[in-house]
Amino acid sequence: MENWQETLLYILGGYVLLCFLFYFLQHYFFFRPEILPKSFEYRYPFPFDEVHFDMEDGGYINGLHFRVPNAKGVVFYLKGNSRSIKGWGKFAKDFVSKGYDFFMIDYRGFGKSSGRRTEATLYNDAQAVYKWLSTQYPEKQIIVYGRSLGSGIAARIASWNKPRMLILDSPYFSFIHQVRQYGFWLPLKWILRYKIRTDYFIKKVECPAFILHGTKDRLISFRQGQMLAELAPHGKLMPIEGGGHNNLPEFPEYHDHLWDILHDEALYRRIRGGLQEVA
Numbered sequence: 660m661e662n663w664q665e666t667l668l669y670i671l672g673g674y675v676l677l678c679f680l681f682y683f684l685q686h687y688f689f690f691r692p693e694i695l696p697k698s699f700e701y702r703y704p705f706p707f708d709e710v711h712f713d714m715e716d717g718g719y720i721n722g723l724h725f726r727v728p729n730a731k732g733v734v735f736y737l738k739g740n741s742r743s744i745k746g747w748g749k750f751a752k753d754f755v756s757k758g759y760d761f762f763m764i765d766y767r768g769f770g771k772s773s774g775r776r777t778e779a780t781l782y783n784d785a786q787a788v789y790k791w792l793s794t795q796y797p798e799k800q801i802i803v804y805g806r807s808l809g810s811g812i813a814a815r816i817a818s819w820n821k822p823r824m825l826i827l828d829s830p831y832f833s834f835i836h837q838v839r840q841y842g843f844w845l846p847l848k849w850i851l852r853y854k855i856r857t858d859y860f861i862k863k864v865e866c867p868a869f870i871l872h873g874t875k876d877r878l879i880s881f882r883q884g885q886m887l888a889e890l891a892p893h894g895k896l897m898p899i900e901g902g903g904h905n906n907l908p909e910f911p912e913y914h915d916h917l918w919d920i921l922h923d924e925a926l927y928r929r930i931r932g933g934l935q936e937v938a
Contacts, residue, residue, distance in 0.1 A: 707751070738763060764785070871916060
């Protein structure tokens with residue numbers, strides 16, 4: 660009897676220890692930043708400006724602003740959970756080539772950005788930057804684009820504002836939904852610091868919401884994109900057949916869909932008018 664109780668205590672103690680480790684170390688699981696010195700010089704084949712934002716709480720946000728002549732608008736690109744805008748800047752070509760300016764930031768702890776990172780600061784920093792963008796462009800010319808981790812942040816920003824449209828690339832139904840698939844044995848409700856309820860936010864998005872998702876995405880399932888499209892008041896799911904999580908720009912269908920989203924006024928008006936489309 661004593662051996663059984665001792666074994667149970669060891670099991671419970673180990674479980675509690677795992678919960679504590681997860682709580683304090685989850686930043687290392689979810690974020691894989693590349694840190695850059697403040698003196699680092701970005702280099703790209705397109706014209707751009709480096710921009711900086713000092714946040715009220717002492718945080719510092721670094722970003723890049725790519726410009727083209729006679730731009731149709733600007734794409735505010737919220738990136739994934741790895742590296743820095745040094746590498747992500749290459750995606751500017753997919754938008755400047757289509758006649759749009761392109762703007763992206765590094766989250767706190769990534770690249771040159773610094774400060775304590777929480778779920779709230781992810782939203783607040785992106786909102787502060789969006790407000791700055793709205794002084795540079797009319798809101799009807801701002802497109803919010805969220806990729807992977809950035810999809811939840813993008814949905815939050817679109818729900819707070821009135822951009823022309825929201826584009827979600829390989830989005831998760833919610834961050835807690837995604838993590839629960841692997842950590843279902845943990846009390847995530849209490850120990851997960853990032854919930855990012857994309858499913859809540861997208862219900863409040865008033866602009867068209869276009870969802871690009873690979874049908875063979877093994878990290879964030881295609882089904883999650885379908886569920887979000889079903890919740891969006893003005894949503895359209897655009898599947899990339901055979902696409903995975905990190906390779907959508909390699910598919911011609913991705914660029915075809917992106918061109919239609921950015922240029923097809925009939926498609927925009929149809930989705931804007933409230934006709935939800937789910938593939």
